[in-house]
Amino acid sequence: MTIDHLDAQLVALLAAEPRIGVLECSRRLNVARGTVQARLDRMAAKGVITGYGPDIDPAALGFDVTAFVTLHIRQVAGHVPVADQLALIPEVLEVHTITGGGDMLCRVVARSNADLQRVIDLIVDVQGVVRTESVIALDTPVPYRTLPLVRAAGG
C-alpha cells in the first residue's frame, strides 16, 4: 500500500499526541472527521498500522541489558519448532531467520549480564539450537522509529 501526505501527517500527529481523538485530528489537519476515520481504518486494514501500543520500554521494567543473539541450529530441526520454543521465553523479544553465518537472530533482554547468561542458557536448551553468539547493545543512539520512513513514504 502507498500512503499519501495526509496519511503521514495523521500518523505523526497520533504518535505525538495519542490522546487527542479523531475529531481533534480532523480539526488539526483541516479534513472531515469521517476522512480521519476512513484513513485510519484503511491503514489498519492494509496492515500499515498494526496496533496502538502501549509501547513498552523493557529497561524501565528493569531489563537493562539488551543483546542480539545469533543462533546456529541443526538443519534437520528446521526453524519452526525452534521459533515456537523461543517464543515461550518472555525475554526473547523477536526472532528472525537470517542469511549469513548464522541461522536465526534474536533480540533478547535481561536484568543484568549475569541474568543474560541465564536467558542464553534457556535459549541453548531449546531443542535444535547448536550454538549461540551474542553481542550486547551498549547504547541505543537511535531508538526504533518508523516516523521518518512514514514521512518519506508519504511525501
Next chain:
Amino acid sequence: MTIDHLDAQLVALLAAEPRIGVLECSRRLNVARGTVQARLDRMAAKGVITGYGPDIDPAALGFDVTAFVTLHIRQVAGHVPVADQLALIPEVLEVHTITGGGDMLCRVVARSNADLQRVIDLIVDVQGVVRTESVIALDTPVPYRTLPLVRAAGG
C-alpha cells in the same frame, strides 16, 4: 520500576483493544476509573509506557526487505556523529553500539534487495563508517513483542 498484576492486565487489555478508553478498562478490570488513570500515568511517568503508537509495519508500506547491518567505524570518529548521520536516513530504523567484532548494529529496511544496496551505500557514505556487514532477515517467526515480558514482570 516494578509493575504488578493489574498493571500487566491493563497493558495487555489496551494492546488488545486500543480504543476502549479508561472507563471501559475500569469496568473490565473491576477497578475504579481513577485507578486506571493513575496506573497508566504512573507507568508513563516511570518510562515503562513510552507511547501509544501507531505501530507501523514497514513491509505493508512496501519496505519488504529487513536487514541487520553491522558497522565498523573509525575509532577517532566516535559513534555520536556517526549515529547522528545515520538518524537522517529514514530506512535506518534503529542503531545500537555493540560489543563484539563490530561497533554498531543497525536495523534497516528497503523496498528490495537492490534497494538495500542503495541504503547500504548511504550508510557507507557516512563519515566514519569504514565497513559494513549485512544479514538479511528472511522471515520473522516471532515479531517484536513485549507482552510476555510484561506478564512475567507483573505476575
Next chain:
DNA sequence: CGGAGACTGAGCACATTGTCCACCAAAACA
C-alpha cells in the same frame, strides 16, 4: 457518459474525558 471511490458536513443516540473532591484502608515511619 456512467459508475466507483473518496471526501464533506451534518445528524443521532449515547458515551466519555480530565479534573477535582472527600473518604477510607493499608503501609510506612517516627
Next chain:
DNA sequence: TGTTTTGGTGGACAATGTGCTCAGTCTCCG
C-alpha cells in the same frame, strides 16, 4: 502506638467526544 503517606474508591462537574449513518459533491477511470 500514633502519625503520615500512599493508593484506591465513588462521585460530581463541565465540556466534549464517539461510532455510525446519510445525502450530496467531486474526481478519476473505463
